[in-house]
Amino acid sequence: MSVAVPNMNVRVAAGRDPSDNYLNHSRGLLSWIFTLDHKRIAIMYMVFILANYLLAGIFAMLLRIELLSPKPWMLADPEATKQLYNNMFTLHGAMMIFLFVIPAIPAIFGNFVLPLMLGAKDVAFPRLNLLSLWCYGMGGLFFVYVLFSGVYHAATGNTLPGGFGLDTGWTFYTPYSTNEASGGNVVAATTGAFIIGFSSILTGINFVASIHTLRPKAMGWFKMPLFLWSLYATSILQILATPVLAITLLLLIAEKTLHIGIFAWKLGGDPVLYQHFFWFYSHPAVYIMILPAMGVMSEVMPVFCRKHIFGYAFIACSSVGLAMLSFFVWGHHMFVSGQSALVNSIFSLLTFSVAIPSAVKVFNWTATMYKSDIRFNAALCFALGFIMVFTAGGLTGMFLGSLQTNVPLHDTYFVVAHFHYVMMGSTVFAFLAGMYYWFPKIFGKTCNDKVGCWAAVIIFVGFNLTFFPQFIMGTKGMPRRWATYPPEFQIYHIISTIGAFVMAAGLFTVAYNWVAGLLIGPPAPPNPWGGNTLEWATTSPPPHDNFAQTPTPGDPYHLADWQYVNEKQGWVKSPATSEGPQA
């Protein structure tokens, strides 16, 4: 499948130019905007997603700074401060979820690596892939508009069409969000989320089709890299769950603008119905966020432990198992909504079943380390952080799955801490591990590994300092989404804010490390870590059409043939076998 773009100044070489790669293959802004190359699409996703991560992270820092004091203090007017706080936590949540955590790993690494791992030239539907990128961009613009409307109102006192700001929480719960008088720019934000949803659906369709149709004959289902298994499971979730969110948001918009009574009790609707619809998407979405992270882990752990992944089949099946089970647990978000005791009990039971595949994965990654030969590269440091943080996050989920302990902890900082351990902790640690792992492949440059390792330590310390006190606060009763609070909680908030600054310092160290690697990093070899998946069988960065010659897949985790040769400063494959990438 050739994906040449007409009229784009494509360099056509008679022979193969060794310096030709996807980055310099064609030039000019249009060659990026209209590219069908999955690698360039991944790069553009990376730019947008990291920009949104920075923005939503700044909101988080503002929240933490405001919470240093039990009373509103950031602005002269306490009412305006509360208004600002409510807007910040809403935009922090909505942008982190819809614009960062959900797309981060599938859209960046999935897009870049999936065709390479299959030994293919591109995804199955390159044009659809471009459409999903720009759906993401369009949806993101709506959030920019919401943000701008808030800033504009604060600066001039005028209101743009649709209202200003957004203060419903990222969940848009009715009837607060559908009241004419409240919520801010709900229609713009939900329209944005609706459009971004299509980006997610289209990417899911593309990945499923690619894995089915582009897999080489020699790569059976159980010979696939585990990252592809996790992307496959994620894609199924995206295809099946995201349309429910889209419909829910449309109903919300219909109620808000046309006054059709669906969720509004005054019009005969049911506000809790909205919560059911919303969480029927948003619980599976939790697994859209964590499954790809687990996939990254299953790639990084064996490569840096220099050992075959332990229990391949169990890991692969647990990804699919998690994806299926995740559809049947949404009711645990409504344990205190007035849902009947019978329904609560069923959902509690089903919720506990999700713990099992997650536990299996943790045991498998840990067992992979047994009798291994561990290289402490930056990617592995983040991966080890992931195991710790994910274990803590997963275990604290049991307090919330159990009915009796859920009730006092529901909607408190305990929940905030729990989901930050799983999303911010685990997914971000895996995202950073993946970034350090594939950085040489993506950019053809090498980062300073020592700096990366120190950054992992700083982020790990900062992360736990930020979120562990929130567990304690939560058990003591501190409700979430509170702009002000009783003074007895202040000490925990202060520790948490200090932790947030430590974590920010670690993240900026990472950013510095990447920029330095891009600018002055030494060129990367094709296979800098001695991996055996097919993305390492091509040059770094890969050429426009990915492979000079089609590679032959082998066991993706058979690493014993790769030896580090000091004289060559690189990994060399012993000539005994012909499977997998060649040096």
Add this chain to the structure above:
Amino acid sequence: MMTGAINLLADVGGSYWLPPRASGYAGASDWVFWFIMGICIFFFGLVAALVVTFAIKYRHREGVVTDTAASHSTALEITWTLIPTVIVFIIFYYGFKGYMAGTVAPSNAMPIVVNAVQWSYSFDYPNGVNDSEIHIPINVPVEFILSSSDVIHGFYIPAFRIKKDIVPGRYNKIWVQADQLGEYDIFCTQYCGLDHSGMRAKLYVQTPQQYAAWLDKKALEAASIPPVDHGKAIYTKFCNSCHTIDGSASTGPTWKNLFGYPVKFADSSSLTVDEDYLRSMILNPNNKIVAGFLPVMPSFQGQLKDRTHDVDHLIAFIKSLSDKGQPPALPGAAQPTTKP
């Protein structure tokens, strides 16, 4: 902050994690909490110890060749699938059992209606008393009937380990039987708008004698109270989170010198504040928005009762705060009334 730090240190070994307990149910809930905590500490300790041990023991060392290990072991993997399965279902069972024991209130439970509105609570007692605090007798089952007239609110009493959303359009119920005297917090836990974090109230567990005395006092006050004082009580219950009476700024306009003075609206129209305007603003607040304020006030239709002349007395109170609203002018139903 210093006292906070001291409290934090003093907490160690005591109630480091959980707030004080004030009911038997809270004790049962905490037992499940510590049971799960024990399992968490064990498994986290296990995983962390293995990761750290392996990371040290199997780190790459030049010239050291490690033994190889199997890449899978079905028996081991089935074992570590089954053990967590058994454990999580045991946890489910205890959480389920304790929860079910607390779901149905005893038939002799004393009902208290919880009225939630942005951003305050008020509580109706069986004898008709309405107050902004909860007082309950010790060792008597009490059922809270939760009612909201605008958005979803939360009703959370940490000391009892109970919580339920207050959903408009339906009555959720929750019950307690307190076994410790004292003053406890009530928090709103479902985000409800601008002053969500200000939506707090207090609950007092009292001896039966104290409780009866308090209830009698409140009933007497309600019966003999002059209109302006009754209006002030309503103000304290519903209005003071957003309106001041001393001229200072807040979410809504101050009531000092509001009556009898001109007011400007967001649509640039204006009028002089009179009784009709105040009544329409209390019942349909967002018909007109005063310039410089947000349309965030909820309607108090249904919250304020005609039977007890709530609206009239509230207007009387607002008038008393203005130098242009001094007696004798109270028209119609707002005349001082003598209560039966």
